[in-house]
Amino acid sequence: ERAVRMVLEHQGDHDSQWKVIASIAAKFGCSGETLRSWVRKEERNRGLRPGTSTQEQDRLKELERENRELRQVNEILRKASAYF
Structure with a gap:
C-alpha cells in the first residue's frame, strides 16, 4: 500500500x-x-x-457462485420431480 x-x-x-x-x-x-x-x-x-474494481470483481465472483449453486439446486429438483 x-x-x-x-x-x-x-x-x-x-x-x-x-x-x-x-x-x-x-x-x-x-x-x-x-x-x-x-x-x-x-x-x-x-x-x-x-x-472493474476489486469490489466489483468480488461481487461478480459471489454472484457467479450463487448462480452455480442455484443451477445445481434446480437440477436436483428437476430430477426429483421427474422421479415422482
Whole structure:
C-alpha cells in the first residue's frame, strides 16, 4: 500500500509513470511489473482507470457462485420431480 501510494504521489516528479514505478520498486525490493500491477489495480479502484474494481470483481465472483449453486439446486429438483 505504501509503495502504491508513493507512486501515485510522485508521478509528477518524473517523465513517465514507469520511471516512478521502477525507482520505487527498487527501494521496496519488488519487481517493477509487480508494483505496476498494484498501481493499476488501485487506479481502477479509485476510478482513475477504466475497468472493474476489486469490489466489483468480488461481487461478480459471489454472484457467479450463487448462480452455480442455484443451477445445481434446480437440477436436483428437476430430477426429483421427474422421479415422482
